[in-house]
Amino acid sequence: MIKNEWKCRLSILLLLTACGEPLAGRVNGQGPVPGRPATERSRIRPFRWEAGLTVGPVEATTVAGRRIQSSTKLKVEWRPITSITIDHYEIEATESIGSTRVQVSTKTTPATLTELKSGTPYDVSVKACHDLDCRYSVQSVAATGTTSEEYWQVQGTGNSYTTANKVVVDGNIGAHAFLYGSWAGSELAGRVRLYYNPLSNSEKGAKPALTPAAATGISTVNLFNASSGFGLLTPCSQPPPGQPAPNCPGTGPVRNLALFQAVPMMGYVRFYFEANGTDQKNRILQIDSQDGYLGRDFNRGSRTICQTISDYAIGGECQARVAIGVEGDAVEGNPGVRNVRQFKILVPTLDPTLEGRWDGAAGTAMVLTLNPSNQACSNYTVTQGYAIWNGSRWELQYAANGCPKLFEQMQAPNPVHLGGARYKLYYNNTTNRLGVPASPLTDIKLMKVFYADGGLTGSPTTIDFEDWEPTAKARNLVLLWPDGSIVNDDNESRFDDHVTLMPTRDPSFQIIYTNMSTPQAAPFIGMAVLVNP
Numbered sequence: 001m002i003k004n005e006w007k008c009r010l011s012i013l014l015l016l017t018a019c020g021e022p023l024a025g026r027v028n029g030q031g032p033v034p035g036r037p038a039t040e041r042s043r044i045r046p047f048r049w050e051a052g053l054t055v056g057p058v059e060a061t062t063v064a065g066r067r068i069q070s071s072t073k074l075k076v077e078w079r080p081i082t083s084i085t086i087d088h089y090e091i092e093a094t095e096s097i098g099s100t101r102v103q104v105s106t107k108t109t110p111a112t113l114t115e116l117k118s119g120t121p122y123d124v125s126v127k128a129c130h131d132l133d134c135r136y137s138v139q140s141v142a143a144t145g146t147t148s149e150e151y152w153q154v155q156g157t158g159n160s161y162t163t164a165n166k167v168v169v170d171g172n173i174g175a176h177a178f179l180y181g182s183w184a185g186s187e188l189a190g191r192v193r194l195y196y197n198p199l200s201n202s203e204k205g206a207k208p209a210l211t212p213a214a215a216t217g218i219s220t221v222n223l224f225n226a227s228s229g230f231g232l233l234t235p236c237s238q239p240p241p242g243q244p245a246p247n248c249p250g251t252g253p254v255r256n257l258a259l260f261q262a263v264p265m266m267g268y269v270r271f272y273f274e275a276n277g278t279d280q281k282n283r284i285l286q287i288d289s290q291d292g293y294l295g296r297d298f299n300r301g302s303r304t305i306c307q308t309i310s311d312y313a314i315g316g317e318c319q320a321r322v323a324i325g326v327e328g329d330a331v332e333g334n335p336g337v338r339n340v341r342q343f344k345i346l347v348p349t350l351d352p353t354l355e356g357r358w359d360g361a362a363g364t365a366m367v368l369t370l371n372p373s374n375q376a377c378s379n380y381t382v383t384q385g386y387a388i389w390n391g392s393r394w395e396l397q398y399a400a401n402g403c404p405k406l407f408e409q410m411q412a413p414n415p416v417h418l419g420g421a422r423y424k425l426y427y428n429n430t431t432n433r434l435g436v437p438a439s440p441l442t443d444i445k446l447m448k449v450f451y452a453d454g455g456l457t458g459s460p461t462t463i464d465f466e467d468w469e470p471t472a473k474a475r476n477l478v479l480l481w482p483d484g485s486i487v488n489d490d491n492e493s494r495f496d497d498h499v500t501l502m503p504t505r506d507p508s509f510q511i512i513y514t515n516m517s518t519p520q521a522a523p524f525i526g527m528a529v530l531v532n533p
Contacts, residue, residue, distance in 0.1 A: 049138040051078040055124045055145030058112060060532035064484020068532045069148040071118035072507070077110035078126050078140060086128050090137075093122040097473045100453050115418070115507075117451050119149040119475035150449065151478045152512060152528040155222055159481035161494065161516045164526045168209050168224040170198045171525035175513040176261050176499050178347075179215065181355030184264075184293040190214025192503060193295055194224050194513065195231065195262050195271075196525055205233040205257050205307075206273065208296045215503035221511060222527050230296035232257055232271070232287075232318070233307035252313030253277045253285055253320055259342045259497060262295060264357045269295035272323060274341050278309065282339040283329075284368065285312075285320040324366075324387060324394050327373055334396045336373050336404060337385070342412060342497070343368035346463055349417045350505060362391035363462035367413040367425065370404060377403035382430045384410045386465045397465050405465045411445060416500045418507070421454025421461050426500060426512075428493070429474070442519075445493045450474035479528065494518075495528075508533045 054077050057069035076091055091104045093113050097120060102113055116122065123142050130136040156164035167175075174197040180188040194209040208231050209224035234257040236248035248255060253275060260273035269289040276282050287306070291297040297304045299317045306318030313319065324340050325332040334340075346365045349356045358364065370385040372378050384407040387394040397405045414426040428445035452468040454460050479487035479495070498514035510530040517523035 049081070049128060049140050051126055051128075051140035053078045053124070053126055053140050053143040055122065055143045057145070057148065060148075063151070063153065063480060063531060066484060068151050071148045071150045071530075071532045072114060072116045074113045074116060074122060074124070074145045074147060075110055076113060076124055076126065076145075080109055081128050081138070084130065086130060087132050087134075088129050090127045090129060090134060091124065092127070093124045095120045095122050098451060098453060098456065098469045100451075100456070116147050117424075117475075118147055118449065121146045148532055149476055149478055150530060151480060151532045153480040153484070153531050154482055154487070154516075155218065155527045155529060156482045159483050159485050161491065161518050161526070162521070164482070164516055165222055166524045167222055167513060167527050168194065168196060168198075168226055168525055170200060170203075170207075170226065171196045172199045173197045173515045173523050173525070174206070174259050174497050175515070175525045176259075177501050177513055178262060178264055179349070179356050179501060179503060179505070180264075180293070181357065183355060183357060188293060190216075192221055192224075192501065193262065193269075195260060198226070199522060201237065203228065203233065204237065205231060206260050206271070207231045217509075218511075218529060221501075221503045227296055230304050231306075232260075232273070232298060233305060234258075235307065235309045235312070248278075248309070250309030250313070251278050252309045252316075253283060253322065254312035255280075255309060258282070261344055263345060263347055264293060264295075266357060266359055268292055270358075271295075271298060272343070272345065273320075274343065275312075275320070281326050282341050283322055283326060283332075284324040284340050284343055286323045287312075287318060287320045324368065324396065332393065334404075336377065336398075336402065337396070338371040338373045340385070341369035341371075344413045344415050346415045346423055347417065349502070350419045351417075356505075360389070360391070362389060363459060364389040365463045366394060367407070367415065369411070369413075370406075372404060372406075374403065377401075378406055378408065380408050382411050383408055384413055384427075388462070388464075407468075407471055410471065412497055414498050414500055414512075416502075416510075418451075421463060421467075423452045423463060424449050425452070425468075426477075426498065427474075428496060443493060444489055445496075446489060447477045447479070447492060447495055448474035449477060480531070494523075496523075 056075050058073040058075050060068050060070040088105055088107050093102045123144055125142040126140040128138045154164050177192050177194045180191050182189050191214055192211045195206045198207045209226040215221050236255045238256050255278045256276040258274040263270045272286045275285050287298050289295045299306050301317040310316050311318040322332045326337050327335050344367050347358045366387040367384050385404045386397045399405050409430050411428040411430050416424050426449050429448045430445045450469045452463050454463050454467050457466040458464045479492050494517045496515040498512050500512050502510050512528045515523045516526040
């Protein structure tokens with residue numbers, strides 16, 4: 001049997017050579033080369049198949065005469081082997097930043113690699129398999145190709161924010177949205193729920209809105225109907241920078257409500273939010289809806305809105321629980337942390353069973369802005385910590401030196417599920433070393449994106465801190481105005497507090513709801529669309 005197997009392998013090699021197939025690679029098989037001593041086998045030079053392999057871009061679209069290539073696909077082409085029977089070809093693409101791999105089996109050339117990372121070089125090789133199990137094969141010489149950066153286009157007209165679409169008429173800042181699945185019933189399934197901080201001082205906080213119909217395309221997700229009299233109000237107005245807090249009597253964890261994330265759970269909506277308490281410390285709190293998946297009413301009493309300090313305090317109709325506290329807190333305290341602020345939970349929105357809900361599974365991660373109390377832990381005050389849900393509470397992750405594990409120079413985290421244990425995360429890159437940017441409306445803080453794969457370290461189903469690429473390797477984005485011209489750095493920096501959504505749960509259709517602003521007008525909530533998935 002061993003003799004016949006070796007004859008088979010040798011015949012493949014002789015056939016390829018005799019029939020003119022150029023070889024510079026090896027013929028692979030299972031186990032050692034039979035009939036040769038180890039010293040002689042080690043001197044055998046590997047053969048590689050000169051396949052004329054090329055790796056090139058896949059055209060995605062043309063915007064204002066600019067040809068834009070796909071940010072997630074590459075075309076692979078090679079010379080097929082015709083001198084012997086080839087059952088199939090196996091393509092392997094490895095990227096250099098996170099060393100993740102994509103493997104595809106095909107019977108024909110060319111082939112397209114999909115679900116790749118944007119702006120990333122890939123080393124690609126093709127293996128010609130003689131049999132179904134690929135016990136006998138020939139490996140090609142490798143080639144390299146690079147995906148395009150992501151291109152996002154602001155929705156509206158012209159080439160400025162003054163003519164961009166406003167997705168909700170009274171929107172100001174702080175948009176967060178989720179997509180309803182079939183679990184929400186026929187009236188809600190496919191529609192998008194938005195929470196936002198409105199313009200009116202009397203409604204400041206988190207106001208709910210809803211798309212009129214199920215999402216099918218851009219026109220169905222770019223305008224919301226708001227619901228006044230519902231949601232969460234901030235009890236005390238936020239003073240201008242440098243001004244004292246207004247007289248707002250009472251004691252409790254919520255003096256001023258800031259940014260938030262609504263997460264559909266199993267039967268209700270859990271609303272996580274950042275709040276400044278009457279002790280002047282910022283924490284992350286949570287409260288559950290009282291109207292199931294509708295997610296508008298969070299008041300346990302007869303009222304449909306939460307609005308006073310006593311509402312949110314212990315025993316109040318909107319009593320909020322601390323999810324992540326700070327140093328000195330008896331409940332969910334975290335040593336070495338003065339404040340916790342803007343955050344996002346990595347909800348597995350593409351899980352086909354959950355359909356955008358979170359089942360409270362242990363191992364779920366949260367990225368959160370925090371201020372370390374020990375300056376030796378970071379030169380920056382705009383930093384992101386990392387927490388893991390253990391099934392009953394959030395555990396902030398610490399390094400061996402006692403400091404929280406941190407992503408530096410990162411603001412406004414915005415994670416996006418890519419399926420399985422894979423995520424990407426958008427953020428604003430701030431280089432300010434001295435403190436929080438003086439003005440979110442004027443500081444340069446360009447958009448970046450980087451990736452995580454749970455299979456890199458630890459549990460393959462958990463996105464650990466170490467599963468993320470270095471932020472130094474984060475990719476740039478290109479933003480386009482509605483007329484197709486490129487948004488400059490100053491205007492790109494006016495994208496803030498954003499959330500990315502796949503309205504049909506298809507990665508080919510991705511949108512961002514985000515703050516947009518001009519120096520002459522109040523910020524509003526607009527939308528951009530990924531044009532080259």
